[in-house]
Structure formats: structure tokens, C-alpha cells
Amino acid sequence: MVKQLLAVLALWLAGPACALQPCRIEVVDAENGWPVPLVELTTTHNVRFVTDNAGVVAFDLPELMGVETWLSVEGSGYSVAEDGFGYRGVRLTPRPGETRTVRVDRALPAKRLGRITGAGLFAESQKLGRELDWREQRVVGCDSVQNALHNGRLYWGWGDTALPGYPLGLFHMTGATTAARPLGSFEPPVRLRYDYVADQRGAPRAVAPLPGDGPTWLGGYASLPDAQGKNHLVACYAKIRPPLEAYETGLCVWNQQNQVFEKLRRLWTKSEAEPTPPPAPTGHAALWRDPSGADLLLFGDPLPSLSCPASFEAWSDPATWKILEPQVAVATRAGGQRVNPHRGAIAYSGYRQKWVAVFTQQGGEASLLGEIWYAEADSPLGPWGDAVHVATHPNYTFYNPQLHPEFTGPESPVLLFEGTYTHTFSGNPRPTARHDYNQVLYRLDLDELAAGGK
Incomplete structure (x- = not known):
């Protein structure tokens, strides 16, 4: 009995010095039970939590532990029913080390699987001691994506990319590869890892440092065979100056050995005589066999605005391009x-x-x-x-x-x-x-x- 009292006394004395264990709040789709990433839970004093890829937040507010708490719920297409005053939210009582579940309704057909770029994909879960095998990839933000299947791998390219070390990141595209089918499941939580093109320190680096001032943006990724059967990863480039003005466009080709895109030809330079760029194979590419049996590559963003025969030589020659009206x-x-x-x-x-x-x-x-x-x-x-x-x-x-x-x-x-x-x-x-x-x-x-x- 004395030993038990001493143990309780020791815990009581140590209690104030111990870190508060968070309450795990999970948000799930009421229809299928799947975790829902990117749902905001906000207290009445404006503390906001956002669910990670596992649909979880680590609720760690000491002032609300053990207190009935209202959390407003906003999930970009996921939410709960309005109450009589028009508020959408839930009441729950968070307690350290316990789990609370919030069920949300999905308003539209698309099911959110999760974030596939950036940092902290499982940050909330990791605060709770879960998903500890997930490793960060030294990128915190990625703009618009390009993809092409090339020589058995799926190639990825992103526009302006944010890094953790400084407000200005990479502005000449970042790149990576994955397997052609990189996901083992099409249900959340999604875990997509990339083999980034990296520098000597192992950090992602630019893959399109084309000459000229300002960022380089690429579009129209495609893999095309030449007359000898060799596949080339190709793209259309634009050079950009502030605020968001293109002043040069052209074609570039992937150099596999050096792991960079290299300029093939310039298509246009901004001038008084030619202030806007001509149509080019940019946007996203789709392969199509037309009714005559010809294999064509369609370029559009979204609907096709240009086509060319599906060969490297044809793509390289604007004389073979056909302008379409989307x-x-x-x-x-x-x-x-x-x-x-x-x-x-x-x-x-x-x-x-x-x-x-x-x-x-x-x-x-x-x-x-x-x-x-x-x-x-x-x-x-x-x-x-x-x-x-x-x-x-x-x-x-x-x-x-x-x-x-x-x-x-x-x-x-x-x-x-x-x-x-x-x-x-x-x-x-x-x-x-x-x-x-x-x-x-x-x-x-x-x-x-x-x-x-x-």
C-alpha cells in the first residue's frame, strides 16, 4: 500500500513538468469511412488545425483539454450539416491520449486521396507517434505538374518549387521519376515518393536551366520515337520575366546523361512585330490514332489546340503541325x-x-x-x-x-x-x-x- 501511494505521489509531482499528450482527432468520410485529408478544424478562438494525409490532427491545446469544444469544419467539398444558426461544426471533448472521430459528408463525386508534394504529409500523425517511417524529401511546395511515360519510367516535372532553406526556391523546373504505376492503392492515405533529380547534396535541383533572364517553364511533356526507334523526352519551353510575361518560347530535349533539358530550337521572341507567341506543342499531350489510322499527338490545356504526327522529327518541325480550334x-x-x-x-x-x-x-x-x-x-x-x-x-x-x-x-x-x-x-x-x-x-x-x- 505504501509503495502504491509513493508511486501516485511521484506521478503527481512529475505531472506539471511532463509535456501534454495530444488528443488524436480523425476526420473520416461518412459514406465510406476513408480518412479525409485537408479538412480544417477551427476553435472559437481561431486556432486552426488541418488534417494530414491520414485525415488526422494532433489537438494539443492545453486550455481546451477536458473542455467541451466547438470546432468549425471546412473541407473544400467535405463538411457537416448546418445547425439552426447556420454554423457547420461539431462539439467534442478532447482528452490527452484519446481519439475523437468527426464524420463529414462529401458534396461532390471526387474523393480526395491526399497531397502528393510538399512537406509534412503525415506531420500530424507523426506528432502522435504514427507514420514514423515516412521520410521528407526536402521540398515544401510545387507548382503545376507535367508527366510523360519514357523508357519504362514516369517522368515528372514541376514549375516554380519552394524549398525549406530560403523564400526563393527553384525557378527552372524540378524533376523526378517514379514507376509507371507508383501507387499500390487508390484509397487514402496516399504515399507517393519520387526519385528526384538531385544535386551533390541530395537536394532537388533545377532540370531546365535554359539561357536567358527569368524562370523557365516547360509544358507539353512527351516521349517520341525518332526514325531509328530511339525515344526522346521532349517539351516546349517558355522564358518568363516579371510579372508573368513570356518573352521567348521554343523546343527542348532531355539529355539523359546530364539530367537536364537542352534547347533544341527557338520558336518565338517577343517583339513589336510579333508581340504574342504562335501556337506551340504545349499544355498536356495525348496520343490519338485518327480515323485514317495515323498516330497523332494532341496538345491542349485542356482541349486540343495543336496536333502533329507522333514522331520526334515531326514534333521538331513546325511545318508538320496542325492548328486546331478548341x-x-x-x-x-x-x-x-x-x-x-x-x-x-x-x-x-x-x-x-x-x-x-x-x-x-x-x-x-x-x-x-x-x-x-x-x-x-x-x-x-x-x-x-x-x-x-x-x-x-x-x-x-x-x-x-x-x-x-x-x-x-x-x-x-x-x-x-x-x-x-x-x-x-x-x-x-x-x-x-x-x-x-x-x-x-x-x-x-x-x-x-x-x-x-x-
Whole structure:
């Protein structure tokens, strides 16, 4: 008995000096039980927590432990029902070392799988002693993505890239490779690791340091065979000067030995006589065999605006390019509305036996550039229609979405897409910690879309 009393006394004396153990709060989709990343939980005194890729926050506020607490819930398409005063949130009582569960409803078809770039993908879980095998990759932010399957690997390229060591990061594209199908599961939590092109210290480095002032942006990644059967990874470049003005465009080719893109030819230099760039093979590329049996590469962002024969020689020669007129607006399935695409990508779905597109709406209701739509067509040249609103990011931006049919295969009923989640252009002065200026991955279930379900 004396020993037990002494043990209790020792714990009582040590208690004030011990760190407070957080309360684990998990946010799950009420429909399927999946964890939901990127959900904000905010207290009445404006402390904000954001769920990580495991749908978890480590609630560590000492002033609210053991106290019934209201948490406002906002999840860009995930939330809870309004109460009588119009508030959306939950009441719970956090306690150290315990778990509380918040169930949210998904408003639109796209299921959020998680963030696939940046730092702290599992930071909240790691505060709780979980996901400790996840290792950071020395990048905190990545702008718009480019992809191409090349010689059995999936090549990745990102625009301006933020690093932890200084406010100014990398401005001549960063690059990496993965397996062609890099995910073992299409359910959250998503864990996507890259083999970055790195410097001697092992840190990601620029892969397109093309000559000229200002950043280098690349688009239109593609892998094309030459007449001898050798594959070339190619892209269209733009040189940029402040604020966001292109002053030179051209073609570049990947040097595998040096792990950099090298200029092949200049297409245009800004001048009074030629103030705007001519059409070029940029945006995202899609391979198409046309009705005559010719293999063509289509370039668009989202809908095709240029085509060329699918060979390195043809891509290199503007005389072989054909300028296309992309559809300006797409009719919705619900009718009565036409949606103007901003940026996006197309791919062929063997499951739907149609061409499919995912794009950002220009001037949406809930956000200027944060509303994502899905559409279909029998031909990549259109007409495109049957558009469905699949994801929303109120008062935020989700631009330059990219499809990933290579992740799942063309016959799969699952279609994945990613895009850049950022407060830029939204008017929202409050960026979401860790998530802002990064790529977020979503899942569409095509059988549900075809049936008209959520």
C-alpha cells in the first residue's frame, strides 16, 4: 500500500513538468469511412488545425483539454450539416491520449486521396507517434505538374518549387521519376515518393536551366520515337520575366546523361512585330490514332489546340503541325449552363469507351479558379459535353489539373487527377499551412459518374 501511494505521489509531482499528450482527432468520410485529408478544424478562438494525409490532427491545446469544444469544419467539398444558426461544426471533448472521430459528408463525386508534394504529409500523425517511417524529401511546395511515360519510367516535372532553406526556391523546373504505376492503392492515405533529380547534396535541383533572364517553364511533356526507334523526352519551353510575361518560347530535349533539358530550337521572341507567341506543342499531350489510322499527338490545356504526327522529327518541325480550334464552352449534364474551361487535360477511357476531360472552370461561383469539372466526348476533337461538377475549393484556387490514366490503366473504372492547390488568384489572404502551393490527388469512380451519383 505504501509503495502504491509513493508511486501516485511521484506521478503527481512529475505531472506539471511532463509535456501534454495530444488528443488524436480523425476526420473520416461518412459514406465510406476513408480518412479525409485537408479538412480544417477551427476553435472559437481561431486556432486552426488541418488534417494530414491520414485525415488526422494532433489537438494539443492545453486550455481546451477536458473542455467541451466547438470546432468549425471546412473541407473544400467535405463538411457537416448546418445547425439552426447556420454554423457547420461539431462539439467534442478532447482528452490527452484519446481519439475523437468527426464524420463529414462529401458534396461532390471526387474523393480526395491526399497531397502528393510538399512537406509534412503525415506531420500530424507523426506528432502522435504514427507514420514514423515516412521520410521528407526536402521540398515544401510545387507548382503545376507535367508527366510523360519514357523508357519504362514516369517522368515528372514541376514549375516554380519552394524549398525549406530560403523564400526563393527553384525557378527552372524540378524533376523526378517514379514507376509507371507508383501507387499500390487508390484509397487514402496516399504515399507517393519520387526519385528526384538531385544535386551533390541530395537536394532537388533545377532540370531546365535554359539561357536567358527569368524562370523557365516547360509544358507539353512527351516521349517520341525518332526514325531509328530511339525515344526522346521532349517539351516546349517558355522564358518568363516579371510579372508573368513570356518573352521567348521554343523546343527542348532531355539529355539523359546530364539530367537536364537542352534547347533544341527557338520558336518565338517577343517583339513589336510579333508581340504574342504562335501556337506551340504545349499544355498536356495525348496520343490519338485518327480515323485514317495515323498516330497523332494532341496538345491542349485542356482541349486540343495543336496536333502533329507522333514522331520526334515531326514534333521538331513546325511545318508538320496542325492548328486546331478548341471548344470554348462545354454543356453540362444538368442543362441550362455552359462551362468555360480554364486549364486541364484529356485522356481516353477504355472503361467508358470515350474521351474524358478534367478541367478548372473559368469564373466559378464558389471560387474564381477552384471549381473542377469532368466531361466526355466520342472524339478528342469534340464535341465535348455532359459536364459534371466533381470538386470544389471555395475561396481558393485549384488550377492546372492533370489526369493520371497511367496510374490505373485505360480499362479501369477509377480515374485519378491532381492539381495545384493555392491561394493565388483567389483573393484569400490566408494560405493553408503545408498544403498551399502543392499538388493534391483526387479519385473519380466512373461507374458512379455514369449512374449520376455523387
